[in-house]
Amino acid sequence: MSSPILGISFGNTSSSIAYINPKNDVDVIANPDGERSIPSVLSYVGEDEYHGGQALQQLIRNPTNTIVNFRDFIGLKFEEADLSRCSAGAPAIDIDGKVGFAINRGEDNVEKITVDEVVARHLNRLKLAAEDYIGQTISKTILTIPTDFTDVQRDALTAAAAKSGLKIVQFINEPSASLLAHVHAFPFEKDVNVVVADFGGVRSDAAVIAVRNGIFTVLATAHDAKLGGDNLDEALIEYFAADFQKKNQCNPRKNARSYAKLRSNAIITKKTLSNATSATISVESLADGFDYHTSINRMRYELTAGKVFSQFTQFINTTIEKAKLDILDIDAVLLCGGVSFTPKLANNLEFMFPESVEILGPQNKDASNSPNELSCSGAALQGRLIADYDADELKEALQPVVLNTMHLQKAIGLLDAEGKFVPVILPETSYPVQKTITVKNAKGDFLIGVYEADSKIKETTVEPEAKPESEAEAEDSEEWSDDEPEIVREKIYEPSTKLIELGIKDVTKGLQIIFNINKDAVLKVTARDLKSGNVVQGHL
């Protein structure tokens, strides 16, 4: 058997690798240290190179030789890069116009490495971990990238991967990869609009994706390079630092080493609070020889970081607005990235969206328990899929003529017995497409009216009912009774254009209606009597 195609999710903060094992399950690969979410950190001590969690620990003692948050620098010019984000580690320098790092390899031997080289070394480490795990040499990979990566950045990644002996067969967008992994495990029953929100360590990305017949169309994307899990850390650090200062009259923020210590412990505390309602933090000799020990509960944490959380929800809101959709058009929100573990995030979203919207976070039983592994799992699934196709076929499939597809702009559907519009083909469906609906137990003669429809948001104001209450209760409830009229918003379809009418007679045992739009946008509606096989067909 040929070696599997590795799925790599390469993040600023951490990376994950996955492949499809011979049992056809997705296997997220742990590195030799047992980390499935491998920190994207490289650290050098003399001749030795450290990677992953081991390198991350070096951030306290050896920050100038530890490279963090380097992914977004690839393919960028030095002037374009936002260098503040790697301030915790080795400072970025300008090497031939590219971002680079000066690393001390011991005895005044300073090695200057460009970010391309760093990426290559990082990918090589990931490759070695995968080979260790699978026991086969790996040569092909699928890499996930943010939707805003430019072609220059893609090329730089391809070159860096080639340096580490990996051929990138396909780049896929992170939100698509995550959604693919989610759909693989928990398929949607119908066509939906999903917001895929990826909250990483230092940046956040969101995309509104329309899923139609298993085909994904990205309707809008949003990026925020300054919003991420680190903001939560900052809030927590600030809280602890203030507390420490109050107790010991010394500021741990001034000393870089103290700050690094506090940060690494705050991160652990944050992760603990995702699973437990209270956590302790304990740092020995945090600053000026003072130890720090305290406990914090989840409520306090959520209050402290409340502002950041509202930023997250606001971010999702902006994305939906960007797609020119209403909250009611959204069927589900898929949370991925490390921040998704925080229960407060999903809580806030549940509050923001109507009940019909599913928040697919780790707390939901219909979603993956590890949102940070979705993207690499998706890449691995895609790898398994395209392993069955040869290179030419794949190249052909990725041509613009295939990728750029016509999408319907309005819903097409039928009128039911009460005259209500029932959408069959939703807007943003790419065609050619075929949809079949079956009306079971239909009996008699039927009229099938096919219409095109606009969706509208209907707002109705519901006056609160004046409740006849006993006096004792009335006193109590006065403070709580919401006198404000409640506004109920619903999404309704208004049929606009009548397209086709079909009449079918003497149906005895069920009816099947097939909607087919071919590549020339010709709609064909076929009604078939399931018992007798009578067919009535009309097309535009």
Add this chain to the structure above:
Amino acid sequence: MLSLPALTSDITVSVTSGTKLTESVRRPIEPVGKDFMHHATRTLRNHTWSEFEKIQAEQNVQKVDESNVDPDELLFDTELADETLLAHDARDWKTADLYAAMGLSKLRYNATENQIIKAHRKQVVKYHPDKQSASGAGLDQDGFFKIIQKAFETLTDKNKRKQYDSCDFVADVEPPKKGSEYDFFEAWGPVFASEARFSKKTPVPEIGSLESTQKEVEQFYSFWHRFDSWRTFEFLDEDVPDDSSNRDHKRYIERKNKAARDKKKTADNARLVKLVERAMSEDPRIKMFKEAEKKEKERKKWEAGAAARAEAEAKAKAEAEAASKAEEEAKAAANAKADKKKSKEAAKAAKKKNKRAIRNCGKDNDYFGDAAQAAAIDEQISLIVDSLDDEQLVDVADKIKADASAAKAVLAEAAKGFVESGKIPASLVAYFA
């Protein structure tokens, strides 16, 4: 649940003319997932939706064909055939259905050794106390597992399996109820097939069908009448106490077991004999053969009376033949008479013709150049002609016909003959003398 409005007018298809779908927008789709690959294939190959579905369906069928499932696995039980086995007391394992415990309730005595090993492995993985305790049961609740182990022990030992199979009454097939209507071969086939497993001799003849020959049927029943069974009933023995303290008791039990075994064996043999007798009495082929035999007998009886009948027949035939012969003969005689008359007349006519030919030969030959003597020649020729007998007449006529010029010589020769024989005086035939 969608409900459609009822049809009020008489439409079959009405397309609102001039309507078009709202203008579509070209957008990129994400190149991930199998549905995208399907979309790509459709677009690149220009397949319509239904063509593509057809191709996919074909591919799926091929995939199913290719997947190689262990054929044995299909024969095993997917679920425990008898749920009560789980609560069965392991000490009473002998009363448990060991094949069901192994998941072999469909195969039973037909299970091969390999299948038993495979099935055992499967059951162990499923019912091992370690596995069971994971789902809540205590480690001490291993009764069923013990039964599985006992079953494996019994079924993999050749001798023990024989003993168990002997007493595996579940595998016995009951004959059809007496007096009920049934298809003989459908009802009795499985009965004999299940009994056949005890046969020492192999192969066991099959029950056959309605088309089997008498010889085959006879062989079948004679095999079953002389059936040699290895069935033993040791499995039902009472356990012989293992302690050596009471040897007498042990021997007593052993004796008792042996007696019980023999009794059961005799009963089983008797049962089989009865069974075969019943089958034979109800076998439609046997009835058919008996009927055929009866008919044959009747035919033979009928044949025995045939000699007398043949004699009478021969007589009648001879008489008829004689009558027809006489009739024919009479006819032939009449014919002959008529023929004779005819030939006589023909001869007469020929004679006349010959005579005329000879008589005329003088005239025809211009009287041989002696026209002066014509009258004398004619007279003399007619004299010769009259004197010629039948044979001579033909002879002379032929000669004259053959060569008219030699007529004079011929006549002269004939005249000379007559003169010499003295029939005609030489003076009367002077011209030819």
